[in-house]
Each structure stands twice: as C-alpha cells, then as structure tokens.
Amino acid sequence: MGPLAGLRIVEIAGIGPGPYCAMVLADMGAEVLRVERPPKAPPGDARFDLLSRGRRCIALDLKRPAGVAAVLRLVERADALLEGFRPGVMERLGLGPDVCLARNPRLVYGRMTGFGQSGPLSQAAGHDINYIALAGALGPIGRRGAPPTPPLNLVGDFGGGGLLLAFGVTCALLERQRSGKGQVVDAAMVDGAAALMTVFHGAQQSGFWSEERGTNLLDTGSHFYDAYETADGQYVAIGAIEPQFYAELLKRAGIDGESLPAQLDRARWPEAKAAFARLFKTRTREEWCKLLEGSDACFAPVLSMSEARSHPHNVARGLFVDVAGVTQPRPAPRFSRTDSGVQRPPARVGEHTEEALRDWGFAPEEIAALRSSAGGE
Numbered sequence: 001m002g003p004l005a006g007l008r009i010v011e012i013a014g015i016g017p018g019p020y021c022a023m024v025l026a027d028m029g030a031e032v033l034r035v036e037r038p039p040k041a042p043p044g045d046a047r048f049d050l051l052s053r054g055r056r057c058i059a060l061d062l063k064r065p066a067g068v069a070a071v072l073r074l075v076e077r078a079d080a081l082l083e084g085f086r087p088g089v090m091e092r093l094g095l096g097p098d099v100c101l102a103r104n105p106r107l108v109y110g111r112m113t114g115f116g117q118s119g120p121l122s123q124a125a126g127h128d129i130n131y132i133a134l135a136g137a138l139g140p141i142g143r144r145g146a147p148p149t150p151p152l153n154l155v156g157d158f159g160g161g162g163l164l165l166a167f168g169v170t171c172a173l174l175e176r177q178r179s180g181k182g183q184v185v186d187a188a189m190v191d192g193a194a195a196l197m198t199v200f201h202g203a204q205q206s207g208f209w210s211e212e213r214g215t216n217l218l219d220t221g222s223h224f225y226d227a228y229e230t231a232d233g234q235y236v237a238i239g240a241i242e243p244q245f246y247a248e249l250l251k252r253a254g255i256d257g258e259s260l261p262a263q264l265d266r267a268r269w270p271e272a273k274a275a276f277a278r279l280f281k282t283r284t285r286e287e288w289c290k291l292l293e294g295s296d297a298c299f300a301p302v303l304s305m306s307e308a309r310s311h312p313h314n315v316a317r318g319l320f321v322d323v324a325g326v327t328q329p330r331p332a333p334r335f336s337r338t339d340s341g342v343q344r345p346p347a348r349v350g351e352h353t354e355e356a357l358r359d360w361g362f363a364p365e366e367i368a369a370l371r372s373s374a375g376g377e
Contacts (some may be wrong), residue, residue, distance in 0.1 A: 002029020002331070002340035005373055007173065008360075009080045010035060010071065011055065012062075013097070015163030016128070016153070017189065018084030018112045019051040024166040025329030026054030030079075035060050035071060036349045043348035047295050050328050052346035058357060059350030060370065068094045070370055074360055075100045077109060080169050082095035082113035087122050087257035095182045108172040112165050114156075116188035120299040128156035128189065133161070135193035144214030144221065160192025215266075217241070224249070224263065227302055234285035235302035236292075238276070253279060267318065 004031035007030040011022040026032040030257045032055040038057065046052060060067040072095070075081060081100060083090050090111075097109040114131045116123040121134075132138040132155045133148075142149040166189035172185050203209035215221040224240045240249040242262065250257050260275060261268035280288065285301050292299035303311060309320045309327055321330045331340040357367045 001338075001343070002027065002111040004170075005029035005338070007031065007079045008077060009033070009082060009169075010074045010078045012083040012085075012090070013037070013057075014050075014069070014084030014112070016084075016157040017165065018082055018210075020158050020162030021112065021165040021187075022082055022109070023051050023054055025169070026333075026343055029338070029343075031055075032056065032082075033074065033360070034347070035062075035074075039349045043350065046302070046346040046348045046351075047324055047326050048347045050326070052342040053323065053328070055347070056344070056352035056356045057347035057349055058353040060353075062093050062095070066370060070357070070362075071095055071230050072100070072103050073362070075199045076361055077174060078104065078107060080108040080110055082110045082112070082165070082169070087117045098147065101182055101184075105178065105182055106176060108169050108185060110165050110169045110172075110185045110187065111183065111187075111223075112161060113185050113202070114189045116191060117186050128153035128161075131156040132160070132193045135190045135197065136201075137193040137197050140197075140211070140213055140216075142213050142219075143152050144212070146214065146215065154327055155196060156193050158194050160194075161187065161189040164192040164195070197289055212354040215241060220287065221266075221267050223276045226273065228277055228280035230283060230285040230288060231281055232284040232286075236280060236285055236288050237300045238296040241298070245298045246294050247301070248295060249292070252292055252295060252297050255279065279372065 004025060006070065007025075009030050009032045011018070011032050011034045013036040014020070022032050022034065027090060028101055032057050034052065034057040036057055036059050038061055044298055057066075060070050062068055062071065083095075097111075100109055101107055111117060113122070115124060115134075116125045125172060129138065135162075137155050138148045138150065141151055148226070165185065168185040168187050172183055176182060185260050204211060210217055213219060220224055220226045224238060224246055227235045227237045229235055230239070238249065240246040246263050250260075261272050283291070288299070289301050293301070295316050307313060314320060319330060320327050323342045326345070328342070331342065334340075354367050358364075362370070
C-alpha cells in the first residue's frame with residue numbers, strides 16, 4: 001500500500017529527524033526495518049511513540065562484529081539506508097558509506113546531521129533551535145520587541161531535516177533508475193532550514209522584508225495576518241492578505257474600511273492591529289466561526305491538538321486515524337491510485353527480530369546467534 005511499495009530500507013535508529021524520515025517513507029509504503037540497540041530494560045509500551053510507526057524493529061548490538069555483519073547482510077538486500085549519527089560514527093562502526101556501497105553499489109545511503117558532514121561545526125552537539133538559529137530561520141520568528149520564538153522543532157528537525165532527507169533519498173532512488181548506481185545523500189538541518197527561508201532572502205535583499213522582527217507582512221507585523229484573542233480567551237487566525245479577501249473580512253466583521261488606515265500603510269499597522277484586537281474581543285471564538293468560517297475572509301479558529309482531531313472539516317477529510325487505540329495524523333500527501341496508510345503501530349525495541357531477519361534471508365541458526373549477542377531479544 002502506497003507509492004513506495006516494494007522498496008526496502010534499513011533505518012539505523014536515532015532520534016528526531018531520522019525517525020521522522022523513516023516514518024514518512026514507511027507511510028508511503030516502503031518496507032522500513034528499524035535497527036535498534038538492545039534494550040537495557042524490558043521494552044515498555046511503544047504505542048505513543050508515533051515517529052516509530054509503520055515499521056518492524058529488530059535489536060542488534062552494533063558494537064559487536066556480529067551485529068555489524070548482520071547490518072551489512074541487510075544492506076545487500078536494501079534499496080536505502082538511513083542514519084543520523086554525528087559524522088564519522090558510522091565509519092567507526094564499520095558501516096560507513098564506502099563499506100556499504102562496496103557491498104551494494106545500488107544503495108542510497110541517507111545521512112542526517114545538524115550541521116552537515118563537513119565544516120567547522122560538523123562535530124558540535126546541537127538541537128533544532130541551534131540549527132535554525134544558525135540558518136537564519138529563528139531570528140525572524142517572533143513579535144516586535146520580543147525575543148525570537150522557537151517554532152517547536154518543526155523547522156529544523158522535521159521540515160528542514162527529516163522531510164528533506166526523505167525527499168533526497170527518493171530523488172536518489174529515482175536517479176538510480178537511470179544510472180543503476182547508488183549514492184550518498186547528505187541532509188543537514190542547517191541546510192534544510194536555510195532552504196525553507198529562500199523566499200525571505202530574496203524579499204530581504206529587495207528591500208521588501210525588514211530584518212526587524214515582527215514588522216513585516218507575515219511575521220505578526222501586519223494587522224491582517226495574525227492571531228487575535230476572543231471574548232472567551234480563545235484565539236482566531238486571520239490571513240486576509242489579498243485586497244479582495246481583506247475587504248471580505250471587513251464586510252463580514254462589520255467594519256467600515258474608511259475608519260481604518262489603508263491596508264498596506266505599514267506606518268499605521270500598529271494602529272490597525274490595536275483596532276483588530278479590540279474587535280475580536282467582542283465575540284467568542286465560536287461566534288467568530290459562525291460569522292467567518294468557510295468564507296473568503298481567510299479565517300480559522302486556533303485549535304488545540306485535541307480540538308483539531310474533532311473539527312468537522314478534519315473529520316470529513318479523515319485527517320486523523322486510529323491505530324491501536326492512538327489517534328494520529330494520517331499519511332500525507334494523498335494519492336488517487338496508490339494511496340498510503342499507516343502500515344502498523346509502533347513496535348517495541350526488538351519486537352520483530354526473528355520474524356524480520358527471516359524475511360530478509362537469515363537462517364534460523366544465524367538468527368539464534370544474533371539474538372544471543374543482542375541480549376536475548
């Protein structure tokens with residue numbers, strides 16, 4: 001099920017963007033085998049570890065020759081390998097790209113790091129907030145006069161990291177159809193976060209975008225692209241950029257446009273923003289929904305995660321699905337002929353060691369030896 005059905009991928013388990021990449025590929029139908037280190041304690045309930053959904057999990061000790069040899073056996077049958085360690089770690093384990101590509105010249109070797117495989121910071125520790133800060137993506141996010149606001153870890157880990165690694169691996173697999181050769185995909189979160197900022201680099205250099213945070217069209221500087229508190233302490237989101245949508249918003253909200261500054265008069269945006277703030281506090285969120293939702297006013301209620309799961313539009317679209325009793329977003333995007341779906345719930349560490357290794361061509365005695373070396377899992 002899914003457009004990537006038939007592809008076999010080995011995931012060397014890590015955190016954050018690597019598992020997200022593997023989840024996306026599994027959601028699209030690829031058979032992804034997650035290789036974890038043997039657990040030091042009995043595996044717990046994995047149901048809520050949604051980044052691990054869609055794939056089987058085996059336990060191998062990669063600090064032992066038997067574990068390394070087993071991964072190389074898997075590589076021989078794989079279309080791609082994913083890893084998210086610091087540069088040099090896989091090489092020290094004996095599983096670097098040169099070794100793996102020698103075993104399987106058609107292998108696509110996907111690497112996920114924060115700062116990249118090279119450069120003066122390549123060996124430094126970091127997290128999403130550090131990578132997007134260095135990429136110039138954190139600085140512009142926030143309100144005027146306030147510190148930068150970390151956008152969860154969506155921009156570095158997931159958007160600029162895992163998602164672009166999935167895209168890169170898929171591109172390399174497509175190229176392999178022409179050349180017959182594998183290659184290394186070097187995905188760095190700094191690179192990806194910078195790429196996501198492309199349009200803003202052009203806007204800044206043209207003079208359209210100010211580097212003063214919270215003063216621009218899309219960064220809460222304008223009154224017509226922001227979130228506003230309602231009478232009941234909830235929030236609504238307004239994105240009425242185009243003149244016709246802005247006019248629709250004013251009309252439906254009962255505002256006389258002549259009483260406000262011109263829409264694009266930047267000098268008076270603070271004045272207009274204050275007027276909007278007063279306006280939206282005159283009704284509850286639900287009242288604003290009844291007045292504006294579904295119109296061309298570019299309006300939406302600001303929902304919590306639990307509220308989003310039950311919104312009528314999301315329910316009608318089947319945006320959230322139940323897998324093993326846990327509600328979660330369904331795979332995206334959708335396909336007319338080879339649509340995808342969650343392949344299986346998250347697995348316990350080592351849950352499928354015997355089953356998966358057998359399917360990947362290991363003999364029973366080899367599996368028994370590996371289970372022993374992996375601590376019996």
